[in-house]
Amino acid sequence: MPRSLAAAVPGSAGSPGRPAPAEHGGSAPHPPTPGWALILLGVFCSAALAALCWVAGHLHADPPLRTAARFVHLVALVVGLGSVLAVDWFALLWLLGRRRLADVLRTACTLQFPIWLGLAGLVVTGLFLHPDLASPLTRIKLGLVLAIILNGLHAHWLGQRLERYRNAGAPRRLLVRSGAAAAVSQLGWWGASLIGFLNSQS
Template sequence: MSYVPVSRRTIRRHRESERSTRRLVIALSAAAAAAWLLSVATSTVVHVGGSAYYIAVVLHVLSLVVAFGAIVLVDWHGFLWLIGRRTLAEIIRLDGAATPLIWGGLAGMLATGVFLNPHLYNPMTDVKLAAVLVLSLNGIMLIPLMRRLAHLAPNSGFGVLSVGQRVHLLACLGISQACWWTAIIIGFINAEF
């Protein structure tokens, strides 16, 4: 067994980094839940029609395309990394480039959703809105794992992850896809054109 000396300062910085990541996740989760709640609550008092409604629909769909397109790209490259066809460095770099598109598209969907006159009494709409909240929180829960992955060697494979990290990554992937597809399908079923 080998011993690699680690200074107390390094250990302290690692613990501080873990604590700051936890605080970031808590703050972002609270902000996402508040933004979601504000969007849903505001949609109950804002009612638009005519061209304003159709502009909101177009902007909502464009936001969806941007966010979901980026998600599909990141998830596809993640799958390719999982089977050894991409390097971890490529995945980290792609995730960094796609993150603003994902969150910007999601913010656009929340903002434009206010003007879509959602039928909140419809159980399918409630499921869609719950899926949007869950996918937002799920994305935030990936932050600690992505930070850990960024510290691994650039050519590390899926096999170097601990069992817990593998489960975390695959569970988040499954939840993400289930929530996105649920929200998209229900959104198009409920659409009034």
């Protein structure tokens, strides 16, 4: 996104993406995550991000620590955004009829951990980079990060609904919502990356 569909929504952070029952020798699929649980998780993530912003405003890292944090920040960006782009590519091929939905779900399931890991790494290491919270660009970046997180949870919900159509055509409404989630993810990841680059030049 942050995931920029996860479990069939291109580039979002996070997805259920469980293999089809046939691939488990006939075992039953996992039950979907309750909607209330995703809402509570979204509230928790929003509060956690606000708390981290407060900590960042009171944390003053010395130069060696900032250098190390900047390196890990870059690694987290490569891991997170790289995984998002991989899922996006498979999802685009699916939308073009070049891949099955099952292929996208399998790829998203495999890459959901590095997507969330990369996003978490970006947020945590950002604490040590002395972000200017009074800057409008920094506030926009934080808004984009929050959008990536919430969009990833929405993608999780979408992925669980798309799971039942892995071997059949998905309804148009789910395709439209998947495309919208992909757009939000791409805007969030690339927008936050661009603002981070601009801030590093100042």
